[in-house]
Amino acid sequence: MWTSLCLVAGLLLCVGAAKQPSTTTKPTKPTPTPLSQENFYRILFRREDWNGDGVQSLSEFERLWRQADLNGDGSVNLTEYTSIGPSSKVLAIEVYKYLDHDHNGVISLQEVPRMFTAFDTNYDGSISEQEFVREKMRIYNLVKKEIGPDKK
Template structure:
């Protein structure tokens, strides 16, 4: 769920005007907005804060529609962001699914998502979109 929020947040930064720096720089900036304590890592509490921002009707769920509305992205982008964290693939992230973000992004198993892990995962997601002939 948090992964989705993070992805949504990152995509919002990526979808900015063409003057935006390269993808890695943009993703780093998105991560830094999530990392509110400046530790270089993001944990469950920081992802919950992001989730709450995207849960527009405050029902404890982030729907694909809410994600699309906040980030102004097409459905295929939102689905790509949701996929790694939406365990039941129902296009709805429950607040309780925030731990899925950690497990999807935390490649070294330390229980938090580092800036490098965040950037790497989003680069993979966006690379898969570039190869998607249906999403463009």
């Protein structure tokens, strides 16, 4: 008898649940939060910190340059530079022009220490995340001002 009562009670609960409107809502897709330029550079810094020690050394900076030298000719030209990053092409071109210190159309390995020094603002021989982000933002804002809002 007890078993029959439990069975009937279970059936009544199932029938009652079937008649009730569903209280569960359809899951919604999360709205992506736009990534700020500063946070983008933080992520980039961490990706480029090859040994994960929280700073970039000159050898890590040179390794990035070698990675960008896609054809292995000993220099990074504009085509190679613009093909490695996710930023807008116009912005990348202007940043490249800024980084090409001698304005000869290529960035050679000899130019890398000068770039490194520009990022190493406290001159301790390594680039912290804060230094990296600050210099990237400075360059970004400088270039953005030069190209204007309608050329992005």
